Amino acid sequence: MIRIEGLQFRYPAAEGDFTLRIPRFDLKTGERLAITGPSGTGKTTLLKLIAGIEPPLEGSIWVDGQAVHAMSDSARRRFRITRLGFIFQDLQLLEYLDMADNILHPYRINPALKLSPAVRQRLRQLAADIGLEHKLGQPVTALSQGERQRVAICRAVLTQPALVLADEPTASLDPDNKLKILDVLFRTLDRESASLIAVTHDHELLGRFDRVIDFSDYHHAQA
Amino acid sequence: MRQDFYLAWRHLRHYRIRSLVLIACLSLMGALPIAMHVLLDQGESKLLARARATPLVVGARASGLDLTLNALYFGNPDLPRTTMAEFDRVDDSSWALALPIYSRFVVKGQPLVGITLDYLDYRQLTVDQGETLTTLGDAVLGANAATALGLKVGDRLLTTPGNLFDLAGIYPLKLRITGILGRRDNPDDQAIFIDLKTAWIIEGLGHGHEAPVSPGKNGARPATASPVTFTEVTPDNVASFHFHGDPATYPISAVIAVPKDTRASTLLRGRYLDDTQPDQLVVPLEITRHLLDNIFRIRDLFDLVLALVGIATLLALSLVFWLSLRMRREEMRTLFLLGSSRLTLLRLILAESLLLGLASLALGFFWVRLAQQGLNESTLRFFMH
Numbered sequence: 001m002i003r004i005e006g007l008q009f010r011y012p013a014a015e016g017d018f019t020l021r022i023p024r025f026d027l028k029t030g031e032r033l034a035i036t037g038p039s040g041t042g043k044t045t046l047l048k049l050i051a052g053i054e055p056p057l058e059g060s061i062w063v064d065g066q067a068v069h070a071m072s073d074s075a076r077r078r079f080r081i082t083r084l085g086f087i088f089q090d091l092q093l094l095e096y097l098d099m100a101d102n103i104l105h106p107y108r109i110n111p112a113l114k115l116s117p118a119v120r121q122r123l124r125q126l127a128a129d130i131g132l133e134h135k136l137g138q139p140v141t142a143l144s145q146g147e148r149q150r151v152a153i154c155r156a157v158l159t160q161p162a163l164v165l166a167d168e169p170t171a172s173l174d175p176d177n178k179l180k181i182l183d184v185l186f187r188t189l190d191r192e193s194a195s196l197i198a199v200t201h202d203h204e205l206l207g208r209f210d211r212v213i214d215f216s217d218y219h220h221a222q223a
Numbered sequence: 224m225r226q227d228f229y230l231a232w233r234h235l236r237h238y239r240i241r242s243l244v245l246i247a248c249l250s251l252m253g254a255l256p257i258a259m260h261v262l263l264d265q266g267e268s269k270l271l272a273r274a275r276a277t278p279l280v281v282g283a284r285a286s287g288l289d290l291t292l293n294a295l296y297f298g299n300p301d302l303p304r305t306t307m308a309e310f311d312r313v314d315d316s317s318w319a320l321a322l323p324i325y326s327r328f329v330v331k332g333q334p335l336v337g338i339t340l341d342y343l344d345y346r347q348l349t350v351d352q353g354e355t356l357t358t359l360g361d362a363v364l365g366a367n368a369a370t371a372l373g374l375k376v377g378d379r380l381l382t383t384p385g386n387l388f389d390l391a392g393i394y395p396l397k398l399r400i401t402g403i404l405g406r407r408d409n410p411d412d413q414a415i416f417i418d419l420k421t422a423w424i425i426e427g428l429g430h431g432h433e434a435p436v437s438p439g440k441n442g443a444r445p446a447t448a449s450p451v452t453f454t455e456v457t458p459d460n461v462a463s464f465h466f467h468g469d470p471a472t473y474p475i476s477a478v479i480a481v482p483k484d485t486r487a488s489t490l491l492r493g494r495y496l497d498d499t500q501p502d503q504l505v506v507p508l509e510i511t512r513h514l515l516d517n518i519f520r521i522r523d524l525f526d527l528v529l530a531l532v533g534i535a536t537l538l539a540l541s542l543v544f545w546l547s548l549r550m551r552r553e554e555m556r557t558l559f560l561l562g563s564s565r566l567t568l569l570r571l572i573l574a575e576s577l578l579l580g581l582a583s584l585a586l587g588f589f590w591v592r593l594a595q596q597g598l599n600e601s602t603l604r605f606f607m608h
Contacts (some may be wrong), residue, residue, distance in 0.1 A: 053560065074564070081562030094559035096237030097230075108226040109563040109571075115226070 001163065001195045002027035002050060009042075009049055020045050022059070029162075032186065032196045034206050037215025043199040047165045050197070051084055052076035064162045071121035081110045084157030085194070087166035087185075091148055093140045093155075100111040100136040103127070103154045113159060126154045129191075130184050152182055157188050164189060166198040170205065182208055224570070224588050231574035241547075245540065249583035251399070252536050254590035258531045261595055263522055267515055273409055274511035279319065279491060279504055281309055282477040287505040288514065294477035295507055296410045297326040297334035304474040309502050311471060315493075318487035319480040320345065321500030325422045326476045330382050333368045336414045337475070338525025343404075345481065348411055350378050353402035359464055362398040365414045366406040372415075373401050379455075380415070382425050388572070394427050397455035421456075423466065423473055430463035431456065438600065480504070 004025035011018060020042035020179045024084060027033055035043045041214075043134055048054040053076075054067045061068040064083055071079060101108070103123055107115040127133040130150040149169070156164050169185065170178040182205055189196055198209070206212045258390075273295050282290040283303035292298040307323065314321040315472040322345055325337030340356060343363075353376035356363055364374060374380060380398045398417065406412055423429050431453045453460045482513075495504035548555075555568055592600035 051560075079565055080560075087561070088557065092553070092560075094554060094557075096234045101233065106561050108230055109558055109561060109567050111567075112562075116587055180608050 001029040001031065001064060002197075003060075003062040004050075005060050007049065007061065008057045009045060010057055011045075018042065020049075022046070025193055027163075027197065030189075030193055032189070032208075032210045033198070034209035035197065035199045035215060036201060036203070036212060037204065038065055041215040042132070043215055044167055046072060047167060047197065047199060050163075051080055051086070051165055053080075078112055080114050081106065082159065083162045085159060085161035085164040087152050087156045087164065087169045087170055087198075089168040091152040093148055094153060095139065095141050098137050098139050099127070099143065099151055099182070101133065102140055102151055103158055106159055107124060122160075123154070123158060126158060126188070129188065130154060132180045145172055146181060149177075149181045153188060155186050156196065157192050160192055162192055162196070163195045166196065167197055170200070170201055170202060173200065175204065178202065178205060179208075224574070225572045227567075230571055231578050234575060235578055236310075241497055242582075243290065245543065245579055246582045246586055248536060248540060249579065250586035250590060252533055253583065254587040254594070256526065256533070257587070257591050258265065258521070259525065260528070261591060263518065265595075266518070268506035268510050269274055269409070270515065271306070271508070274507040277479055277507045278482060279480040279519035280477050280507055281305070281313055281480055281502055281504050283496070284498075284501055284503045287503065290477060290503070290505055291510040292509045293326055294479055297336055297414055300327045300329060302476055304329075304476055305478070305502050305535040307473045307475060308471040308473060310475060310478045313478050313480050313491070316491065318491050319482040322479040323419060323475045324477050324479060325419055325426075325474065327474075328382065328422070328425060330380060330415060333365075333371060334414050335362075335382065336416050337419040337420070338416055340369065342479075345479075346407070346411055348404045348407065348416075350402040351393055351405040353400070353404055356416065357401065358400050358456065359418065359421050359424065359461055361401045362415050362417045362423070363402040363404055364400060364413040365404050365416070367412040368415050369403045371413075376400055376402060381454075386455050394425050395454050396421070396425050396429075399456075402570070419475070420466070424456075424464065426474065427465055428468065428473060431460050431462075452487070544576075 002025070004022055007025070009020045016041065035045055035135070037047065045054065049056055050063060050068070052061075052071060056069050059069065063079075066079060068076065068079065094105065097105065100123060103126070104115065105117070107113045107119060113119075124136070125134060127136050130153070132147055132150060135147065136145060137187075140151060143151065144172040149172075153169075158165070164185075166185070170181050173181060185196070186208070196209075200206070254490065274291075277295050280290055280294040282294065284303045285303045289299045290301050295300045304325075304327070310321055310323040312600070313319060322342045322343070323339060324335075324342065326334055328335035343355065350363060351366070355361070362380060364372070369375070372380065378400045379401060380397050382394070398415070398421070404411065404416075417425075420429065453463070456464060480491060482491055492504055492506075495502065557563075558568060558571075
């Protein structure tokens with residue numbers, strides 16, 4: 001699913017002198033990987049590199065058989081739209097849209113995605129799966145944090161991505177809800193046969209993943 | 224683009240107060256100068272139409288503007304008066320149709336104008352309800368005056384002095400409303416028209432009273448109090464009304480002269496070229512154009528002020544827009560991460576701006592229409608006061 005070789009990345013000097021080096025990294029299709037480690041060790045940066053948001057200085061990144069490192073800006077954007085799903089740490093739901101429109105949002109901002117009746121049907125199915133079908137028309141501000149988290153998951157998987165990248169997907173939840181949300185996420189990913197890379201600081205959840213990489217021990221360098 | 228407009232609409236609707244304030248500001252910014260120009264254009268057109276319909280005006284030598292305003296708009300009641308002799312002079316010349324006007328009185332805020340029936344004919348004022356002036360004490364109301372005073376045909380209207388100390392002014396006379404004129408959208412709508420003679424009765428130049436006590440056998444009359452003066456003209460007492468003095472000396476405020484042709488006009492104007500004469504002749508069209516020139520000079524200044532205010536408002540709105548975009552930076556970052564291109568982001572902003580612009584345009588159009596309707600009736604009052 002993902003293969004990274006000889007990756008090197010450094011932010012511009014103005015943003016610090018951190019350098020991320022990953023000699024080799026692999027992720028299998030359907031694998032659920034957790035990345036943990038202290039802040040500033042490059043966990044989120046790795047997600048950005050995989051997503052093609054930041055281009056590497058050196059090395060290669062292959063995702064789903066495509067060379068992300070060699071893509072043009074527009075090709076990377078198209079790849080991001082069609083093959084990846086995102087769950088952000090602060091969810092980034094738009095409060096001026098209701099739940100349904102938040103989940104459908106990728107379809108409204110990307111001409112590459114067509115908002116067909118089939119997509120709407122999948123939306124209803126996803127909402128039913130997470131137990132929020134009756135709240136589709138409600139503004140997201142009226143939802144609880146756990147419900148908002150589930151909406152973010154739905155948004156990430158609605159486009160049927162091959163890979164979901166999640167940055168602290170359960171950060172703001174209580175322990176009970178964390179497990180529930182993770183179950184929802186895994187169940188949904190299973191149904192969509194998607195892989196997952198999740199950045200998390202929550203050690204209680206690590207046991208639920210197929211593999212865990214601790215960036216404290218991983219090969220990286222801070223100059 | 225449909226999706227862009229959908230998202231823009233949802234955003235504007237969610238932050239509706241901010242959106243409405245922006246729309247209101249933008250619409251007012253556009254509508255104010257337009258409404259002002261509409262007002263001025265309407266004013267210009269109405270003023271010129273009235274002036275064209277009143278070719279020449281003869282009156283006592285004073286400000287030509289005051290004389291014009293009095294004869295055409297029944298303003299400036301304190302204008303120096305001329306006399307019926309001047310009317311006779313114009314009338315006898317047979318160069319023009321002469322229409323005397325006595326516009327000195329105001330009753331409950333409406334001008335009380337003494338005229339002859341020729342005035343109604345010349346201005347094409349037709350009686351919509353009731354009948355025209357037939358006898359002393361009759362009054363016909365302009366459409367707006369009727370509404371303002373709440374009077375209908377058959378009602379009475381008492382003339383009263385403007386104030387307690389106006390001892391030489393209006394004599395109380397109960398006028399009988401005999402008719403209400405059709406609306407003409409000009410100053411005649413505001414007026415209460417009475418016959419010139421009725422105006423002179425109010426002025427105190429004519430009156431009716433009980434017949435004096437008959438002389439005794441020796442020819443002497445008993446010492447009694449003054450006979451009772453009537454305050455209303457009725458069929459029973461109309462015969463007792465009479466005037467004192469030479470009718471040629473009776474006051475009027477102006478004579479509207481409608482010359483038969485250009486030659487007659489030139490001849491008539493030639494009569495009043497001598498500045499030492501007590502009377503003058505003015506051409507209302509010239510006076511009005513001069514007045515409008517002054518108004519338009521002010522309009523140019525006002526336009527400049529509006530332009531500066533507009534620029535300042537635009538800058539303020541741009542700042543608001545920029546701050547709003549900064550507040551939405553996180554949202555834009557999310558859209559970018561979700562795969563939105565810069566072009567899509569730009570399209571979203573453009574769609575929102577376009578919706579705001581269209582709503583402002585619609586509201587601005589509504590303001591202008593509202594101003595047009597509201598100003599229709601008050602434009603002339605605005606210019607004349």
